[in-house]
Amino acid sequence: MTTAVASAALPAVAQQEQAAGSGELVGFFALGAIALGAAIAVVMMRNPVHAALMLVTNLLAVAGIYALLEAPFLAVAQVIVYAGAIVVLFLFVIMLLGVSREERLGGGIPLQTPVGLAVGAALAVVLVAGVAGPFLGPEAVCGPEGEAAAVGAGEDPQCAGLAEANEAGNVRGVGEILFTDYVWPFEVTSALLVVAAVGAVVIGRRHEPASDLVDGAEPSGAGSGTGADEDGEVG
């Protein structure tokens, strides 16, 4: 039902953005500033609960950026999977463990903080120069405006835009590719999710002494043995 609502509402938004042109500019700067600010706040917050709340702010802003990039299905999937499941799982674990007090910053390896800042900043600079650098000019503007600008500049457009691929709706387009070209990776994904769920149960289980078990006969070092049993039951 959610995907039906998404396919009805979000392509209209994307088309409006395309038609407006400057609306994309405003949306990009607003959502980009929120995403970047929230990401910095995740790193700076000393309380893990606050960091998780900043993380959900960042993820919602990124979902808005997906909508700007003509990917409404991914925008909705991002909200459901990340904001609805992953961050809730983070908050659940933080509160279960009761680690919501402030942690110490610094310490560890000497000069860890300045070296970490320098390495991260250098990585960002290299990525901006190497990945984003070739596409910063006006000829890389996507969609109809981009073609117009490219004709004005006398060059081929670098950005095709998704108007043609999204013609029958983004959800339909993604679904058709997903269940034809990518159906085998999709099935492998289902196996991955089952393995991850079983693995989380096995890893997160409390290990009790062998004498406390009901069937009691397992020797010590029982962790791997009972894990194998559980795998067998589920599989």
Added chain:
Amino acid sequence: MVPAGWYLALAAALFGVGAIGVLVRRSVIVMLMCVELMLNSVNITLVTFARMHGSLDGQVLAFFVIVVAAAEVTVGLALIVNLFRLKASTDADRVDELRA
């Protein structure tokens, strides 16, 4: 009227912030959150390039990245819960020996 490179630059900046978080922070929970930030920035790059090439394959790949990130968080948080039982702490610097 936004060139595709601006989205790529934003994704690169988010990736750098996430990398700084993994390198600087000591709590394994916050380090896992910063890994999520980095995965998301790569997703922005994939969706931007999908739009540039006029093809939806990049969006499908980003969808798979979201699924794998969900599986990774599930297992990672189970490991953190187990680690907390052993050490009564989520400080990465206190996990420096092989035996329990």
